Amino acid sequence: MDRLQAMKTFVTVVESGGFTAAARKLDISLSVVSRIVTDLEAHLGVRLLTRTTRLVRPTDTGAAYYENCRRILAEIDDAELATTGAHLAPRGQLSITASVLFGRRFVTPIVVEYLRRYPEVDVNCLFIDRIVNFVDEGIDVGIRIGDLPASSLQAVAVGHVRRVVCASPAYLARQGVPAKPADLAAHTVIQTTGISTLPEWRFLTGGEITPTRLSPRMATTTNDSAIAAAVDGFGLARVLSYQIADELRDGRLQIVMADFEPAPLPINVIHREGRHAMHKVRAFLDLAIETLRAAPSLR
Numbered sequence: 001m002d003r004l005q006a007m008k009t010f011v012t013v014v015e016s017g018g019f020t021a022a023a024r025k026l027d028i029s030l031s032v033v034s035r036i037v038t039d040l041e042a043h044l045g046v047r048l049l050t051r052t053t054r055l056v057r058p059t060d061t062g063a064a065y066y067e068n069c070r071r072i073l074a075e076i077d078d079a080e081l082a083t084t085g086a087h088l089a090p091r092g093q094l095s096i097t098a099s100v101l102f103g104r105r106f107v108t109p110i111v112v113e114y115l116r117r118y119p120e121v122d123v124n125c126l127f128i129d130r131i132v133n134f135v136d137e138g139i140d141v142g143i144r145i146g147d148l149p150a151s152s153l154q155a156v157a158v159g160h161v162r163r164v165v166c167a168s169p170a171y172l173a174r175q176g177v178p179a180k181p182a183d184l185a186a187h188t189v190i191q192t193t194g195i196s197t198l199p200e201w202r203f204l205t206g207g208e209i210t211p212t213r214l215s216p217r218m219a220t221t222t223n224d225s226a227i228a229a230a231v232d233g234f235g236l237a238r239v240l241s242y243q244i245a246d247e248l249r250d251g252r253l254q255i256v257m258a259d260f261e262p263a264p265l266p267i268n269v270i271h272r273e274g275r276h277a278m279h280k281v282r283a284f285l286d287l288a289i290e291t292l293r294a295a296p297s298l299r
Helices: 003-016 019-026 030-044 060-084 100-117 169-175 181-186 223-231 241-250 279-293
Strands: 049-051 056-058 092-098 121-127 141-145 154-161 163-167 189-192 200-205 208-213 218-220 236-240 254-256 265-271
Touching (some): 003 030, 003 060, 100 141, 100 279, 163 241, 169 254, 189 223
Parallel strands (some): 092 121, 092 141
Antiparallel strands (some): 141 265, 154 265, 163 236, 163 254
């Protein structure tokens, strides 16, 4: 068995999501792809893939083996490129992910600058407000806000943001400034339901995080619309501090009840590579980390 070919085939099957797509990408027959993977599983003595009529996914063992294969193949590519001198210019396809608003405000400018610097790289951006599976969706780099679960992904801290309650000066002049969570019962509340549909906000009171039940007049799935309604003077909204940096600076919104905010949320750049990251990934990481750490609204 050609172990290098087997690794390449297995990685292609995982990243393509199936044997048929992998066969097309590798330009070999479906039966050859199936035989290579079967021989590889027999050689290793473990099951690498779970096969159903609808999809093919790596087992837990297969996912770990996939990451190792991907790293080994990347190191081989780097060694070959270094020999020819081509390693000086990143090339290939790079896939990144972030939440919608963070992606638009922070990641898109980084991507544009990256593409200007490295014309031989193409970037696929997946900006979506959900947790993305790096293996299943072929992601190289992600930016996540919040505490990270234990995983094999590498993480680099680049800043933090606060969960803030805000309103326009006109609304606060008309309705008064809430001083504590209990005061929200007398105010108009705008709730964003993208992450949680529960009608409550959690605050730090007496050293503990406690929920405050709400009766929102407006519920919306996007932070953009909640912010627009707050700027228009309709009511109180709760968002992340970076999302209203411009509105705070211009005086269109004000933060209230800051003494009851929970601990800030960390921002991390995460990736699948270790210290032997592919050059295209390393170049993006360096630019993203430097840029995000310098952003005033993320400190």
